[in-house]
Amino acid sequence: MPDIVPLPADYPAWLTELKSRIHSAQQRAALAVNRELVLLYWQIGQDILTRQTQQGWGAKVIERLAQDLRNAFPDMKGFSPRNLKYMRAFAEAWPDAEFVQAVLAQLPWYHQLALLDKLKSEAERRWYVAKTLEHNWSRNVLVMQIETRLFERSGTAITNFEDRLPKPQSDLARESLKDPYRFDFLGLTEAAQEREIENALVRHVTEFLLELGAGFAFVGRQVLLDVGGDEFFIDLLFYHLKLRCYVVIELKAGTFKPEHLGQLGFYLTAVDRQIKDEHDSPTIGLLLCKSKNKVVAEYALSDKTQPMGIAEYKLLESLPAELQTSLPSIEAIEQALQHTEGESDA
Template sequence: MNEASIGLNAPPDGYTDWLTGLKSRIHNAQQRASIAVNRELVMLYWQIGREILARQSDQGWGSKVIDRLAQDLRAAFPDIKGFSPRNLKYMRAFAEAWPDSEFVQQAAAQLPWGHNVVLLEKLPGPETRRWYITQAVKHSWSRNTLLLHIENCLLERSGKAVSNFESHLPKAQSDLARESLKDPYRFDFLSLGLDAKERDIENALIKHVTEFLLELGAGFAYVGRQVLLNVGGDEFFVDLLFYHLKLRCYVVIELKAGKFKPEHLGKLSFYLAAVDAELKHPQDGPTIGLLLCKGKNEVVAEYALRDNNRPIGVAEYQWVESLSAELQTSLPSIEQIERELAG
C-alpha cells in the first residue's frame, strides 16, 4: 500500500490544527510527568533524611549507619543512583535545613535535587535560601545559572540601584522596576582595560549579549544598539535599547566610562522622551532609563534624580573574572517571549 492510497499526502480538513494541539498536549503532559517525578524524588530524599536524623537523635545511631545504609540500599536497588554515603548525608542536611514538609513540597521540591544540593552547599541560612529558591523556580534557572547568581551575590545587588521610580511610576510597576535593577552590575565577560571608552564597552556587551542579558536579569529582551531616533528631522542614536517583558516597557541603557555626573541625566531624559514619542505603543508603560557608570556618589545621584521628570535608575558596573565555559543561561526562548507578550 503506497502513501497516496492511505491519504498521507493529503490530510483531511482540520487535521493539521488537531495535530498541532495534540503535540502541545503531549509535550505538556511530558513536562507535568517530569515535574511530578522530580517532586516525588525530592520528597523521598527529604523523608529519608528526616528518618536518619530521627534515628540518630532518638536512638543514638552513629554516623557509620549512613555508610551501612548506602551499602544496603545500593545492593537492593543496583540500577538506582543516588544512594551514595555523600548523597545520604545531603538528604540528612536537607531535612535538617527544611523541617517543614509543607514548604518542601510547595517550594523546594519544585527544583531538581542538584539545585537543592547547591543551595545547601553555598548558602548559610534559610532566608537567603528561600529567596534563591523563589527566583530559581520563577525563572527556571539551570543549576549552573543558580550557582553563578549565588557566587555573584545576586541577592545583595538586587534592587540596589539609585532611582526615582517611586515618584514617577505606579507602585506595582515601581516596585518591579526597582527589583529589576542591580547595583553594581558585574561584567565578567569583557577583556577591557580600566581606560576603556564607552563605545568599546558597548561593542563588548553586544558581542557577549547572551551573558549581558543574563546579568541584566529575567525579563529583558534585546532590541538593538545605536537605535536611530528621528526627532524633528534630526537624528539621534540610543546606546542600547531593551524591552522588559514583565514591565511591558522599553528600557534605554546609557553607558558612561567614568564617574556619574548630574548632566548625564539630561541626555538620557531626552532619549526616554523620544522613545516614548517615536517607538512606544499605547499599551506600553513609560520608558525607563538605566545609566551605567564606572562609579558614583550616592548622594549626588539621589539629588540629581530628585527633580528629574523621567523614571531613571543609576548603577555602577564592575569588571570581574571570566564566565565558565559550561554556563547554561536562563534566557527565554522565542516561544516563551511570544507567550509573555500575548498574555
C-alpha cells in the first residue's frame, strides 16, 4: 500500500479556491451558451417574420423548415414546428435587437416562453424581466409571480413613507410592500383568527418570505418586549436587508380600525429603542388586515410620524366557492411545470 504523502498546509484552502474558480467558469460557460442560443432563436424568428411578410410563408413552410433543420442537426433540440413558432413570436414581441442582446439574452429560453405565454403587455414583460434578473428567479418562481399578479400588487399598499422617509429609501420601502398579500398557500378558511394565521405563516415561512418579496429576513414571532416591567409581544418581526431596518408586521383578522396604528406605533418605538442598532434605519410597520376602507386608512396614516403601511391579506383567491376547494398548491404548480418542461423539446 503506497505511503500517504503529507499535504502542504495551504492545500485545503487552495483546493477550495480552485473548485470555486472551476464552478464560476462552468457558470460563465453555461451563460455564454444560453446567450448565443437565445440570440440565435431571435434571429431565426426575425427571418421567419420577414419571409412571412414579404413572401407569404405559411404553416407548411415552417413544418418543412423544422424537418430540414432536425435532419441537418439531429443532436440539437429546439427545432420543432412549435418551437419555431415560439421563435417567431419571440422576435415579434421584442423587435428591439439591442434590448434582446443586452438584457433578454441573460434569461434562459424557458423563461422567455413563460413571458410570451402568460403576458400580453410589453410593459409587464419588461417589469418581470427586470425583477427576474434582479432576484435570480427560477422559471417556476417567475410563473408563480405572474400568476399571482405581482406586477399589479407591488407598491400599492397605503403608506406614509413619502412623508416619513428620505429618498430613495421611501421609494424602495413603498415598492417593498404590496396589496393585497396572498396567503392562499396556508390552506385556511376566511374565518381563521389572527393567532391561527400567524401560526400557519410561521409553519410556511419559506412561502411567506417569497410572498413578502426579496430582502425580507425572518427574525421571530411573538417577540417579547419588556417596557417598564410590562410585557408586550410583536406578532412577526423581520429585517429588510436592502432597507437596513426592522419591519414589524401586525395581523388583524377583521376590518382596519385607526386605533390599530396606535399599537403598531408603540411597537415601532420599542424596537427602535431596544433592538435597533445605531446603524439601522428607522423601523417600519406593516399592518395586515382582512379588509380596509381606503379613505379611513389614508386619514389614519396622515398624522403618524413613524413610517407605516396598511395592506389587506387574502387567504383564498376571489373565486366561486365551488372552485376554492380545488385551488392547487405551490408544490402542485411546480410539479405541473416540471412535467410540462420535461415533455417539451423546445
